[in-house]
Amino acid sequence: MNSRAQRNGLIKEITAVSNQHIKDIKALERRKIRNETGLFMAEGLQLVAFALEAGWVAETLVYAKNIKTHELVQQVAAKVYAKGGLILEVSEQVLSKITHRDNPQHVIGVFQQRFGTLSDLASDVEAAGGDMLVAMEGVKDPGNLGTTIRTSDAVGASAMLLIGETTDPFSLEAVRATMGSIFHIPLYRATREEFLAWRQNWPGAIVGTHLKGAVDYRDVKPEDPVMVLMGNEQSGLPDAFADTCDHLVKIPMAGRAESLNLAVSTGITLFRLRESKLEL
Numbered sequence: 497m498n499s500r501a502q503r504n505g506l507i508k509e510i511t512a513v514s515n516q517h518i519k520d521i522k523a524l525e526r527r528k529i530r531n532e533t534g535l536f537m538a539e540g541l542q543l544v545a546f547a548l549e550a551g552w553v554a555e556t557l558v559y560a561k562n563i564k565t566h567e568l569v570q571q572v573a574a575k576v577y578a579k580g581g582l583i584l585e586v587s588e589q590v591l592s593k594i595t596h597r598d599n600p601q602h603v604i605g606v607f608q609q610r611f612g613t614l615s616d617l618a619s620d621v622e623a624a625g626g627d628m629l630v631a632m633e634g635v636k637d638p639g640n641l642g643t644t645i646r647t648s649d650a651v652g653a654s655a656m657l658l659i660g661e662t663t664d665p666f667s668l669e670a671v672r673a674t675m676g677s678i679f680h681i682p683l684y685r686a687t688r689e690e691f692l693a694w695r696q697n698w699p700g701a702i703v704g705t706h707l708k709g710a711v712d713y714r715d716v717k718p719e720d721p722v723m724v725l726m727g728n729e730q731s732g733l734p735d736a737f738a739d740t741c742d743h744l745v746k747i748p749m750a751g752r753a754e755s756l757n758l759a760v761s762t763g764i765t766l767f768r769l770r771e772s773k774l775e776l
Contacts (some may be wrong), residue, residue, distance in 0.1 A: 507583045509561065513593040517584060521556065521606060522594045527664050534609050536666035538678075539595060541568055544605035546676035548575045556582045556606040571582050572603070595668075596667055609666050610762040612684040617657065618697055620682065624658045626654025627720040630766065633688070633737055634728035635758065641665055642673025643759040644726075649677035651766040654721075658685045688736075695740050698723060704741035705765060706733050713745040713765055724765055729758045 508730060523529040525539050535555060538544055545568060548554065557576040563569055564585060571585055594604060612620060621629055630648045635641050641663050648656055662685075664670060671678050686694065695702070701718035704725040725741060727733030738744060747756060747764055756764070 506614075507585065510590060511583045511587050513590050515590075516596060517556070517582070518586070518590055521558065521604070524606065525668060527667065530609070530664065530666055535606055536609055536671065537594075538605045538607060539568075539603075539668060540601040540672075541572065541603040542739045543671070544603050545572055547605060547607060547679045548572060550679040552607050552610075553579050554581045554605045554607055554680055556584065558584045558586055558591070558594070558604040558606075560588055560602040561585045562588075562679050569603065576605075590604060610683065612655070614657075614683050614684055614686045614690060614694055617655065617684050617694075620736065621721055624654045626652075627722065628653045628766070629655050629657065629676065629721060629723045630729075630762070631657040631659060631723055631725045632662060632762075633691075633726065633733065634731075635662050635726070636663050636728055636730070637758070638663045638665075638667045638670035639673045640729060640757070640759045642670040642678070644762050645674045645681050647669075647759065647763040647766060648676040649674075649680045651763075651770050653681065653724075653766065655682045655684060657691070657723075659681065659691045660688045668729070673737055683721045688734075692736065692740065699710070701742040702740065703715045703745060703765070703769065704733050704738055705746065705761060706738045706741075706744045707746065708738070708744065711743060711745050713747050713768055716745055716769070718743055718769070722769060724762070726762050726765075726771065 524535055530536050530561065538547055554576045557573060559569055576583055630653050632644065645656060658665065665678065665683055700721035700723065702723045702725055703716060703718055725737060747761055
């Protein structure tokens, strides 16, 4: 292993999969380690570039040595270097070891997780000039969560609140599914009890989807700011949460399917609410 210290960051060339830096990064695939370190991985050049453009600081940048002359790689590396980050030039074999892929992405960034404080959530949304918040209760599938974060970003939501025992938004699969939106949507978290107590501080309306919902989702035009509250994939929104909603809605289905995928139903509801605001 060759290394050369620079004025700001540190650049190292690594060829051995047994290197401690590589072991530490690979360990971030485990939620326990992510929780202990507060770090997570973002995989892919565009994803890492999105993060840096959004003001996130990379603790470590890993890239394949054979693409080090790529213009965007050089730009990304320069930003990480200027902020004092660790830059690792590695082989394809080392990248495959980290990601468990035969054809891995050529760039990986390691970042510090970010969660906002629940007590500041309402004021943060107001300060951002936002009119929409997405809250997910007990979501279990990382792909669903990542896709919903991406959809929330697309619809212009100001933040996402994760309630109860949810899957980790900073798992590699969830981050991958956000397509970069993890770096644009502020995340907050709360226990069920904390949310139900805090709910009284929410200044706007809460719209929840529920099987018992008597109102067609297209007929609701709630006051701002609106919180869209979704339950998990299996059991939906618990009764205690449904009771705290100002509006319960359902999505009528013309076919034989009994239900919709969580990410799909969230997207339909969010874009309809955004459309209703434009109609006012």
